Amino acid sequence: MRVSLFITCLADTLFPQVGRATVALLERLGCRVDFPEDQTCCGQMHFNSGYEEQARRLAERFTEVFAGAEVVVVPSASCAGMVREGFPHLGAPAPGPPVLELSEFLVDRLGVEDVGASFPHRVTYHPTCHSLRALKVGDRPLRLLRAVRGIDLVELPEADQCCGFGGTFAVKNADTSTAMLADKVRAVLDTRAEICAAGDASCLMHIGGGLARQRAGTRTLHLAEILAATE
Amino acid sequence: MSAQGFPRAAREALTDSQLRANLGNATRTIRAKRAGVVEELPDWEALREAGRAIKERTLLGLDGWLEQLETSVTAAGGTVHWARDAGEANRIVSDLVAAEGAEEVVKVKSLATDEIGLNGALAERGIAAIETDLAELIIQLGDDEQSHILVPAIHRNRAEIRALFRRALAGTDDLTDEPAALAEAARRHLRERFLRARVGISGANFGVAETGTICVVESEGNGRMCTTLPETLITVMGIEKVLPEWRDLEVMLQLLPRSSTGERMNPYTSLWTGVRSGDGPRRFHLVLLDNGRTNVLADEVGRQALACIRCSACLNACPVYSRVGGHAYESIYPGPIGAILTPQLRPGEADTLPWASSLCGACYEVCPVKIDIPRVLVHLRGKVVRGRKRGEDAPERAAMALMGYAFDDPRRLRLAQRLARLGGRVRRPPGLSGWTDARELPEPPQESFRQWWARRR
Numbered sequence: 306m307r308v309s310l311f312i313t314c315l316a317d318t319l320f321p322q323v324g325r326a327t328v329a330l331l332e333r334l335g336c337r338v339d340f341p342e343d344q345t346c347c348g349q350m351h352f353n354s355g356y357e358e359q360a361r362r363l364a365e366r367f368t369e370v371f372a373g374a375e376v377v378v379v380p381s382a383s384c385a386g387m388v389r390e391g392f393p394h395l396g397a398p399a400p401g402p403p404v405l406e407l408s409e410f411l412v413d414r415l416g417v418e419d420v421g422a423s424f425p426h427r428v429t430y431h432p433t434c435h436s437l438r439a440l441k442v443g444d445r446p447l448r449l450l451r452a453v454r455g456i457d458l459v460e461l462p463e464a465d466q467c468c469g470f471g472g473t474f475a476v477k478n479a480d481t482s483t484a485m486l487a488d489k490v491r492a493v494l495d496t497r498a499e500i501c502a503a504g505d506a507s508c509l510m511h512i513g514g515g516l517a518r519q520r521a522g523t524r525t526l527h528l529a530e531i532l533a534a535t536e
Numbered sequence: 537m538s539a540q541g542f543p544r545a546a547r548e549a550l551t552d553s554q555l556r557a558n559l560g561n562a563t564r565t566i567r568a569k570r571a572g573v574v575e576e577l578p579d580w581e582a583l584r585e586a587g588r589a590i591k592e593r594t595l596l597g598l599d600g601w602l603e604q605l606e607t608s609v610t611a612a613g614g615t616v617h618w619a620r621d622a623g624e625a626n627r628i629v630s631d632l633v634a635a636e637g638a639e640e641v642v643k644v645k646s647l648a649t650d651e652i653g654l655n656g657a658l659a660e661r662g663i664a665a666i667e668t669d670l671a672e673l674i675i676q677l678g679d680d681e682q683s684h685i686l687v688p689a690i691h692r693n694r695a696e697i698r699a700l701f702r703r704a705l706a707g708t709d710d711l712t713d714e715p716a717a718l719a720e721a722a723r724r725h726l727r728e729r730f731l732r733a734r735v736g737i738s739g740a741n742f743g744v745a746e747t748g749t750i751c752v753v754e755s756e757g758n759g760r761m762c763t764t765l766p767e768t769l770i771t772v773m774g775i776e777k778v779l780p781e782w783r784d785l786e787v788m789l790q791l792l793p794r795s796s797t798g799e800r801m802n803p804y805t806s807l808w809t810g811v812r813s814g815d816g817p818r819r820f821h822l823v824l825l826d827n828g829r830t831n832v833l834a835d836e837v838g839r840q841a842l843a844c845i846r847c848s849a850c851l852n853a854c855p856v857y858s859r860v861g862g863h864a865y866e867s868i869y870p871g872p873i874g875a876i877l878t879p880q881l882r883p884g885e886a887d888t889l890p891w892a893s894s895l896c897g898a899c900y901e902v903c904p905v906k907i908d909i910p911r912v913l914v915h916l917r918g919k920v921v922r923g924r925k926r927g928e929d930a931p932e933r934a935a936m937a938l939m940g941y942a943f944d945d946p947r948r949l950r951l952a953q954r955l956a957r958l959g960g961r962v963r964r965p966p967g968l969s970g971w972t973d974a975r976e977l978p979e980p981p982q983e984s985f986r987q988w989w990a991r992r993r
Contacts, residue, residue, distance in 0.1 A: 312985050314943065318953050319978050321985035340989050345943040351936060353895060355917030359940035366944070394911065438897035467855045471894025473932075478891060479970035480547040484859045485894070486974065514975030 306414070308336040309374035311367075311404070313384045313506065314346035316527075320506045326533035327380045327407060330422075333533075334415060343370045348395075349387035353472050357395060364388075364397035374402040376414065380529050381505050382406045382436030390439055406436065407529055408445040408504060418448045423536040425455030429498035430528075431489070431512065433505040434467050446504055446528055453531060459496045463488075470511035486515045494521060504528045541888030545864035546856075555861050558693045563851075563858040566687075569798025570849060570902070577794070586787045588906040591843035594780060595833060601745040601778045602824060608748025612810020614820040625825050626657035629737065629770055632821055633663050636768050638734045644752060644759040645669035646739025647685065647846060648772045648825055650868045651881075654737070665737070666729050668758040670722050677704040683862030683870060686796050686848040691861050694718065726758065736762035736817070740773035741845070742788060743822070746781045749809045750822065753792060753802045760806050769808075769817040774825050776842040788845060791904035795847035828881040837915040841876045843905045848873075850899035850909060856892055865889065872899035876912040879920075890916035931967060946986075953984045 308331055316323040331338050348363030367388065371377050377400065379385040385406040392399055411417055430450060436442045450458050469475065469485025476482075489512055493501045501516070503509050506527055513525035549555060574580050594601060606616040619625035633641055641658065643649065643665050655665040655676075667676045671689040675682055678700050682688035689697070694713040701718060702708045705725050711717060738759065742751040750771055752759050763769055779785065793802040811820045833839050851857045851871030862870035867878040867886065875893060879886040890913045893899075899909040924933075942952040959965065960980030964972045971977065983991070 314949070317949075317985040318956060319980060321981050321983065321988055324985035325988060340986075342986060342989070343946050345946055345949050346939075348943075351940060353914055353917070354932075354936060355890075355914070355919075355921035356936050356940070357918050359936065359943075362940070363943055394914075434894070434896035434898075438901050465898075467894050467896035467898070469855070469894060471896070474891065474894045475975075476968065476970035478543050478546065478856075479973060480543065480550050481856055481860055481892075482894065483974040484550050485855050510978055511975065514971070514977065517976040518974065 306336050307339060307375045308410075309339045309341060309371055309377050309402070311344060311347070311371065311377050311379045311384065312340065313379065313381045315510070316380060316506045319510070320527070323380050323506050323527040323529055326527065326529040327378070330420060330529055330533040331378065334411075334417065334420060336415075339374070341370050341374075347384045347387045347391075349384060349391060350472055352387065352391050352395065360391075361395045361397050364392045364395050368392070368398045368400045371400050371402060371404075376402055376410065377404040378407060378410045379404060380407045380527060381507070382433055382440045382442060383505050383507060385409075386435045386439035406440055406442060406504065408436075408442050408449055409440065411449060411532075412445045419452035420449060420532050422452075422532045422534050423454040424531050424534045425457075426500055427457040427459060427496075427498045428500045428502050428531065429459050429461045429493060429496040430464070431461055431468065431493070431501055431503040431508065432464055433503050433508045436504050437465060442504070449528070449532060450502070453534075454536075456531070459498055461496060461501075462492045464492075466492075468508050468512050470508050472507070475511060486511060490515045490519065490521070493523060498523060500531075501525045502528055502531055541866075541886070542864055542892045543888060545866060546860040546892070549860045549864045554693070555691050556859065558691055559858055559861050562687065562690050566798055566852045570795060570852070573794045573798050573800055583787060583791055584904055584906050587791045587845075587904050588843070590779065590784045590787060591845075591905050594778060595776065595839060595842055597780070598775065598778070598833065601780050602775055604745040605743055605748060605778050606824075608745065609810060609820075609822050610748075612748045613812070614748065614810040614822055617821060617823045619823050619825050619827070621827050622652035625652050625772060625823055625827070626654055628823050629654060629772065630658055630661045630663065632768070632770055633658065633735050634661060636735050638663065638768075640664045640666060640729070640733060641735040641737050642666050642668050642729055642733040642762045642766065643672075644736070644738035644762045645672050645688075645754065646737070646772065647868055648739045648774050649737060650682065652772070652825065652827060654772070666726075666733075668726050668730070668762055669754070670719060670756055670758075673722055673726070674700065677701070681863060682868060684848060684851060685846050685869065685871070685873075691863070730758075730761045730765055733762075733766045735768045735770065736766040738763055738769065738771045740771050740777050741792070742785060743773050743778050744780075744782050744785065745778055747809055749782065749807050751785065752806045753789070754804045754806075755797065755802060757804050760804050763806050763808060764816045767817055768819045768821070770821045770823065772823045772825055774827075775829050792845055792847055795849040795902065795904040828883075831883070832877075832880045835880065838876070838880050838912055840907045841873065841880060841912060843907055844873050844877065845905060847904055849902040849904065853898040853902045854893075855896060855898065856894065865892070872909045872913075873907070876907075876909055876916060879916055887920045890914075890920060950984070950986065953986075956980050957982075
């Protein structure tokens, strides 16, 4: 299957390892991965901040860049959600090909749960808000993780609670955001996991930033990085 | 709203450890209760959709339903008054109470009367308004402010309420903090006032256009005392509370209790249609309140805020509300629904509220009439941004313009990524203290993904 990768501006700039892992994983599963280099950003930050004009321009760019794709895969529920739910609100044209978050693509399109990964570590999984409530990916990421060899997957208490990121919310309402982060970090540390995983680099940047500040010794990894890992 | 609005008010609230504990426990309990009674209904999603559709039908034909309501209420022996704003509504109610020669009124818990500041307006006319809902009484006795739509004293715990009652109520020296004992103390205090009151004042959960029936739901029975014992009953109802038909109540009375208190059915549902001789009040007045609602109706995206049935599920589900509490919203309508309703009812006065959300979507998920609160928040943010004058919030505007410029062209994005790599050596860049006060910034990588891709190919 020919897959066009939308890497997201955040992963492209700050977390390229998420993109490299996604490529490695998809190629291992037999996909032909293509990265249209004219892509930039889905416009979510501008849209959520009230800058609709700029957001619309970016939405139009996205739709144009991916017009020839068979399927677009995004290692972010938040950005996939923006394309599927935000674009119509902007009056922007909907992309031709389906735009799927990574776990949706793996489970629904490729029909795999065991991707042949090996990751002998204690991991807890944070379901990001947009994966839960915008895309409703349900337990797809957990089904993928459970099939990973050697993994010690532990449940995160009050997992469905937001980590407090919310884009510019983390800066504009820094105090409230930090209070939410404190509870999320406490829940993560209570699991005694080495790794906190999620399907959005943005939320992981937030949780990871909080863990690192505390020198907590627990780090964050994107779902794709765990699924790409082999013996 | 104070000059710095929500972020500042929230900052203060977050330091109150008692508030954090009271609120955290209370919202967690109600959330779990709600989830339990919603899960047991296989047709919950269909019910929500029905509730949404009823409210949409209501709002799209609001003028017609209101005229029909007026006709029905009048035919049943009631009198209908129309109030454009808070001042008009307060004047109408005060005049009606004064005409009865009453110096005291008993009140059912009502957000509409709080919204217009009715108690203060009555006090100016020498009329004492007595709140009879237990939580409202706690607020009134403590000269406090409500912090929740349904549980106005949610920020107080039993020990605090016991201390307040011992100060404010006679014969409470031996009072314990058992809920039953606290309720009994309030009951003794209120009973005498119910019996002597000549005027009762209520809000309305629903008003049925077809029949002229007003509906109030409650848990304590105090509401029914207020709506049945006094000779005169005055109901203040927001115009969006009208329902087209009697059968619409079937849907609403299932959605509301499960969403609000987590009960299958609320303990008291009072329905009355005008007046009848020998039973209940002899005079009934319905005051229909606009107070900004017509303006909200004009906004095609924002108008769904008027579908709200005041269940408060969104407050309990909200990670922001459940940490900062209601006072930070500086409105009688706090939480997610307040963040979309207040800025629309009071344009220009609450411009920070649309940002009082991480857009996590928990509010939308629990809303019994499917108000897409995150969607309206984003829409209102756009309105605020477009309405800003030149120079207002210049740093944000510049940052957004700069990023928009970079994202408009992949070559510029590549350049911006190189600059970020250089800038990334600064661990605490100015302007980002909101982030770096509590979190590390990620270290920019040696190469961006697109560089890696280009090299690999």
